[in-house]
Amino acid sequence: MALSKTVAQNAEVGRTGILDAAALLLGRQGYGAVSLRMIAEAAGIKAGSIYYHFASKDDIITEILDAGIQAVHDEVRDRVAALSADAPARDVFRAVLRGHLCALLEHGAYTSANVRIFGQVPPVVRDANLPVRRAYEAFLDNLLSELKVRDAIRSDVNLPRFRLLLIGALNATLEWFDPQKGSAEDLADDYADTFLNGILSQSGDNT
Amino acid sequence: MALSKTVAQNAEVGRTGILDAAALLLGRQGYGAVSLRMIAEAAGIKAGSIYYHFASKDDIITEILDAGIQAVHDEVRDRVAALSADAPARDVFRAVLRGHLCALLEHGAYTSANVRIFGQVPPVVRDANLPVRRAYEAFLDNLLSELKVRDAIRSDVNLPRFRLLLIGALNATLEWFDPQKGSAEDLADDYADTFLNGILSQSGDNT
């Protein structure tokens, strides 16, 4: 296949090459559709050789899942940290959405793989990924909580529930996003406006 | 297993029993984790007998996927139709979210299965489901478009993109919704408020 050849040519061999090849395939085809033989071919080695680097298929998956969450967590944290301490709430919120969507849609084989396959892997693998997920969720909750303390977010907003809404909406973009129809940053800004302002007209029949 | 026994006892045999058992298993465990042998056991028959009713595993999946979209489409349409013609935009929007979430979270083995496995099935099965999906999407687009014409939705809202945001957020609730912590209708009303009004405080530092 043309795709596999390309991957094989570009991949470094060894541990990293296997992980990169696996993340790319898993993000595109899902957990059940990707076999060790496919991963090996994409990485430029034979299936049996994988077991020199990893004890099992699930070990590979576990490592990819963790790296995927960490990548988006790092990207969001760095973008928020780059803002001045008194940046407007709107800018903070935009930075979060830009970081999450750019990590997911533009630079993230591991993040894409995580979003795509997390719901498909065996329970034991899912559980192994939970600590890293919880850390990212707690980071977002703290950030949103600060905005609420600053009175930028309405007091009647249920923050943990809004965070679930937000992450669900952001991750779902993976299913339809097309980079040729606009950048991830533009999409993030559009989503940010919708979440911040709502869709309701101020002048309409909104009794 | 306790679960399989329960299903087997309750299921009618024959075509419907197979579909019901398969939808339940697929919604809980995903496409790759569910085999024909498991479906047969849950339906109270042997694996080979399935082929009297269906030509292939993918035929079963295809039928479940279509029924899942149709169920949520019907539920939303009925709830909107039950409103008076001049109902406020807020009520129309709430009816959409209530219908979608109740169909997905409370009454929908087929809808749950669709949301859960659509991204996991072979391309040919996914393609077969597209016409029914497109019909539901067009229905929602028309509905939102009417609200916009009535000047209830701001003119700068990109409706096709908002519809993607909305469905993505609603379907993602499947991953964490717990009926013991609140009803689907309450969740729908909460989401509706967030989408309609946004989260931004009117009094804060929102420059």
Place this chain on the structure above:
DNA sequence: GTCTATAGGGCGATAGAC
């Protein structure tokens, strides 16, 4: 560190009895 070869098992699907 990668190879070849294969064990052992589950899968979708089929054939034919009843």
Place this chain on the structure above:
DNA sequence: GTCTATCGCCCTATAGAC
């Protein structure tokens, strides 16, 4: 309409040569 039995395939994982 359901059964039993089985075919052929692909999978994960292992063993041992190089």
